[in-house]
Amino acid sequence: xxxxxERLLAGYRNFMNGRYSDERDRYRxxxxxxxxxxxxxxxxxxSRSAPETxxxxxxxxxFVVRNVANMxxxxxxxxxxxxxxxxxxxxxxxxxIRNIVVMGHGRxxxxxxxxxxxxxxxxxxxxIGKWMSLVRPAAExxxxxEFMTQSxxxxxxERVSIRNSIVNLRTFPCVQILxxxxxxxxxxxxxxxSTGELWIMDAKGDFVRPNxxxxxxxxxxxxx
Amino acid sequence: xxxxxERLLAGYRNFMNGRYSDERDRYRxxxxxxxxxxxxxxxxxxSRSAPETxxxxxxxxxFVVRNVANMxxxxxxxxxxxxxxxxxxxxxxxxxIRNIVVMGHGRxxxxxxxxxxxxxxxxxxxxIGKWMSLVRPAAExxxxxEFMTQSxxxxxxERVSIRNSIVNLRTFPCVQILxxxxxxxxxxxxxxxSTGELWIMDAKGDFVRPNxxxxxxxxxxxxx
Amino acid sequence: xxxxxERLLAGYRNFMNGRYSDERDRYRxxxxxxxxxxxxxxxxxxSRSAPETxxxxxxxxxFVVRNVANMxxxxxxxxxxxxxxxxxxxxxxxxxIRNIVVMGHGRxxxxxxxxxxxxxxxxxxxxIGKWMSLVRPAAExxxxxEFMTQSxxxxxxERVSIRNSIVNLRTFPCVQILxxxxxxxxxxxxxxxSTGELWIMDAKGDFVRPNxxxxxxxxxxxxx
Amino acid sequence: xxxxxERLLAGYRNFMNGRYSDERDRYRxxxxxxxxxxxxxxxxxxSRSAPETxxxxxxxxxFVVRNVANMxxxxxxxxxxxxxxxxxxxxxxxxxIRNIVVMGHGRxxxxxxxxxxxxxxxxxxxxIGKWMSLVRPAAExxxxxEFMTQSxxxxxxERVSIRNSIVNLRTFPCVQILxxxxxxxxxxxxxxxSTGELWIMDAKGDFVRPNxxxxxxxxxxxxx
Numbered sequence: 001x002x003x004x005x006e007r008l009l010a011g012y013r014n015f016m017n018g019r020y021s022d023e024r025d026r027y028r029x030x031x032x033x034x035x036x037x038x039x040x041x042x043x044x045x046x047s048r049s050a051p052e053t054x055x056x057x058x059x060x061x062x063f064v065v066r067n068v069a070n071m072x073x074x075x076x077x078x079x080x081x082x083x084x085x086x087x088x089x090x091x092x093x094x095x096x097i098r099n100i101v102v103m104g105h106g107r108x109x110x111x112x113x114x115x116x117x118x119x120x121x122x123x124x125x126x127x128i129g130k131w132m133s134l135v136r137p138a139a140e141x142x143x144x145x146e147f148m149t150q151s152x153x154x155x156x157x158e159r160v161s162i163r164n165s166i167v168n169l170r171t172f173p174c175v176q177i178l179x180x181x182x183x184x185x186x187x188x189x190x191x192x193x194s195t196g197e198l199w200i201m202d203a204k205g206d207f208v209r210p211n212x213x214x215x216x217x218x219x220x221x222x223x224x
Numbered sequence: 225x226x227x228x229x230e231r232l233l234a235g236y237r238n239f240m241n242g243r244y245s246d247e248r249d250r251y252r253x254x255x256x257x258x259x260x261x262x263x264x265x266x267x268x269x270x271s272r273s274a275p276e277t278x279x280x281x282x283x284x285x286x287f288v289v290r291n292v293a294n295m296x297x298x299x300x301x302x303x304x305x306x307x308x309x310x311x312x313x314x315x316x317x318x319x320x321i322r323n324i325v326v327m328g329h330g331r332x333x334x335x336x337x338x339x340x341x342x343x344x345x346x347x348x349x350x351x352i353g354k355w356m357s358l359v360r361p362a363a364e365x366x367x368x369x370e371f372m373t374q375s376x377x378x379x380x381x382e383r384v385s386i387r388n389s390i391v392n393l394r395t396f397p398c399v400q401i402l403x404x405x406x407x408x409x410x411x412x413x414x415x416x417x418s419t420g421e422l423w424i425m426d427a428k429g430d431f432v433r434p435n436x437x438x439x440x441x442x443x444x445x446x447x448x
Numbered sequence: 449x450x451x452x453x454e455r456l457l458a459g460y461r462n463f464m465n466g467r468y469s470d471e472r473d474r475y476r477x478x479x480x481x482x483x484x485x486x487x488x489x490x491x492x493x494x495s496r497s498a499p500e501t502x503x504x505x506x507x508x509x510x511f512v513v514r515n516v517a518n519m520x521x522x523x524x525x526x527x528x529x530x531x532x533x534x535x536x537x538x539x540x541x542x543x544x545i546r547n548i549v550v551m552g553h554g555r556x557x558x559x560x561x562x563x564x565x566x567x568x569x570x571x572x573x574x575x576i577g578k579w580m581s582l583v584r585p586a587a588e589x590x591x592x593x594e595f596m597t598q599s600x601x602x603x604x605x606e607r608v609s610i611r612n613s614i615v616n617l618r619t620f621p622c623v624q625i626l627x628x629x630x631x632x633x634x635x636x637x638x639x640x641x642s643t644g645e646l647w648i649m650d651a652k653g654d655f656v657r658p659n660x661x662x663x664x665x666x667x668x669x670x671x672x
Numbered sequence: 673x674x675x676x677x678e679r680l681l682a683g684y685r686n687f688m689n690g691r692y693s694d695e696r697d698r699y700r701x702x703x704x705x706x707x708x709x710x711x712x713x714x715x716x717x718x719s720r721s722a723p724e725t726x727x728x729x730x731x732x733x734x735f736v737v738r739n740v741a742n743m744x745x746x747x748x749x750x751x752x753x754x755x756x757x758x759x760x761x762x763x764x765x766x767x768x769i770r771n772i773v774v775m776g777h778g779r780x781x782x783x784x785x786x787x788x789x790x791x792x793x794x795x796x797x798x799x800i801g802k803w804m805s806l807v808r809p810a811a812e813x814x815x816x817x818e819f820m821t822q823s824x825x826x827x828x829x830e831r832v833s834i835r836n837s838i839v840n841l842r843t844f845p846c847v848q849i850l851x852x853x854x855x856x857x858x859x860x861x862x863x864x865x866s867t868g869e870l871w872i873m874d875a876k877g878d879f880v881r882p883n884x885x886x887x888x889x890x891x892x893x894x895x896x
Contacts, residue, residue, distance in 0.1 A: 641703040
């Protein structure tokens with residue numbers, strides 16, 4: 001009938017028989033009353049770091065922007081198309097999102113490209129090269145450090161990129177105002193693909209692992 | 225320690241105790257050998273249409289770009305930042321993706337905004353207004369059609385937007401070449417949040433529902 | 449009788465009534481037949497990172513050098529006193545040590561001093577300043593990185609210092625020869641005081657956390 | 673993953689499940705607020721005389737320098753690296769240590785080497801030979817005493833070495849000043865591995881055994 005990938009059709013059948021079947025009412029309500037997600041996640045396109053999977057979130061919870069290396073460009077009210085800024089504007093102004101999470105991860109290919117001093121453009125358009133220029137100053141300084149291992153440089157830039165996105169988020173007037181009022185909270189996280197660990201940015205910009213042993217509320221009951 | 229949303233921490237704990245615990249080895253291998261996703265999905269940020277959920281895909285399968293209304297801008301090799309083009313370039317040139325799926329959905333807020341003739345900019349930057357201008361000609365023509373219901377106009381533009389993204393995908397030289405060689409396949413799908421139905425674009429650009437009753441391969445066995 | 453610190457006398461009484469009482473025979477045998485430690489540990493003087501505590505080792509197991517920031521100077525066969533080189537020589541030539549572990553740790557005061565560009569000498573002798581000059585080039589390069597947090601710089605230099613000590617260990621001819629023969633193994637570890645985590649240096653010089661869930665032999669039975 | 677000695681991994685696991693688990697909060701506080709050890713111990717590298725074990729001290733209590741034969745070289749403000757002087761400077765100037773304990777022990781291999789008139793250098797660098805030259809005059813005189821047994825000569829030099837380190841400690845101006853003010857206390861101890869006995873140096877330089885039967889304060893309550 002169509003050459004639609006069999007793997008995706010089979011997966012969709014699993015969804016219909018499983019999750020959708022269990023949450024039929026939730027989907028119907030979400031369709032009728034509209035989405036009211038509690039969190040905007042700015043994540044990477046990487047196939048190993050889907051926010052819904054890592055935060056075990058269901059339909060209606062996360063409004064998700066995904067681009068290479070989870071970047072937010074600075075506020076630039078020009079005449080260009082801005083995919084990320086448009087999503088941010090929609091999340092803040094229409095959906096009244098209360099939390100923004102910038103989620104980076106280990107082994108990020110975009111960060112790896114940014115750290116490669118001999119990188120050739122991937123195509124004549126050099127879109128990755130231009131996109132990663134958002135972290136170029138940090139990339140150059142980190143790459144020039146001859147005492148760190150390549151893996152340490154990579155992790156360092158992955159974390160810089162998260163902090164950089166957060167700095168840029170705060171150049172948007174609406175974000176600034178809401179955060180100052182205390183009605184918007186911005187967070188950074190870094191996901192370690194190889195160990196499954198989630199590191200959360202603290203007030204000083206450092207990444208630490210949350211204590212998960214405490215009496216956390218059950219996911220279904222916790223309010224956001 | 226941090227004011228990280230409790231809902232997300234609780235969800236992450238579920239992930240660690242559940243999915244990650246079951247797939248520990250898969251994550252480790254994916255970290256060590258790198259990702260090799262079979263499909264690039266261009267999806268909407270909407271919290272009700274996560275591709276990994278709808279296609280029941282695990283880590284390493286889908287490289288996912290998400291922006292408002294799942295749009296691909298045309299090839300523009302200028303000096304600007306292009307989040308979507310950068311992700312496309314990386315998926316094609318580095319990851320050697322074989323399938324691209326543009327996935328739209330019903331009740332799309334971006335499409336709704338594009339269809340509102342009286343819409344004011346959401347903020348002084350008017351990022352959504354500029355972003356949705358990628359489908360403005362179609363939006364104006366559809367909105368002016370006084371014989372369709374508002375719901376029909378919405379669905380119509382949602383599907384136009386998918387076809388439009390596919391047209392723009394084909395303005396990228398690398399996509400053009402690979403598709404002509406038969407080593408790249410481009411698909412469109414539209415997800416109906418209220419019923420859970422997935423509609424797949426056929427060769428003529430029409431959206432039809434796949435027959436799922438046949439002997440589909442099991443998701444675990446299906447090759448991509 | 450003496451003004452010997454009461455805290456130490458009380459601790460010693462605990463030792464006599466507890467550990468010594470339990471291991472009386474072991475001490476006697478160790479006194480008569482001499483020590484035969486399996487590992488030389490080069491650790492920091494820091495009061496929070498005692499190797500015997502962290503590796504839960506009893507009498508006779510670890511030959512331990514402790515200096516500020518767990519450093520090994522390079523091989524310099526001059527006429528000076530070299531505390532660390534003398535201990536290394538004794539461990540290798542007399543005790544026939546098979547393992548050397550350089551053990552660093554978080555929040556290291558010596559490393560912190562090395563990263564302080566405005567640091568004044570602590571005393572006219574400036575012994576810390578001279579001692580930390582063993583990692584000065586790395587300290588300067590890391591400190592000049594304006595994108596990392598101070599905590600990230602500190603951790604980075606702590607790990608560089610461990611690798612640096614290992615590089616210097618290998619300038620000692622006896623270490624070189626034995627390692628090439630496979631009869632000497634050199635390891636690096638970094639202890640996180642705040643979490644208790646031990647990170648172990650891998651073949652590329654990166655620090656990773658060991659998997660402790662596997663069927664490790666019981667400490668009493670494990671051979672070194 | 674790594675060939676890290678299994679004995680140490682198993683010991684570390686014991687530490688995590690035992691001591692660390694019991695003292696988690698103490699480690700966390702020590703990490704956050706920094707160490708404030710009450711005593712600097714200058715001890716030998718010998719695997720049978722770990723100060724934390726013999727004084728039953730926990731994390732944060734003892735700042736420990738360990739070198740062969742627990743020696744302190746005299747104050748020499750030259751341009752060389754001085755491991756021991758650097759640690760002393762840091763303990764006094766930064767940590768404001770109030771007590772210094774020089775801790776020797778029986779069956780000391782470094783002392784034994786110093787007493788061997790026919791000793792060949794252990795390696796071309798002869799680091800032990802140079803290091804032990806700090807007690808050479810005493811070693812030669814004691815060794816030439818034909819009326820003492822070899823065991824008596826060994827114990828005699830072990831105790832001379834402790835007194836010698838204390839004399840050298842007092843060549844450091846900062847130590848001199850603080851001791852004269854009464855805000856720094858210097859002690860010598862000698863640990864007998866075969867019997868577990870601790871001998872404490874008295875005001876005349878003699879080593880005597882403390883009376884432990886009296887109403888010593890409990891270790892947990894004793895103030896330093």
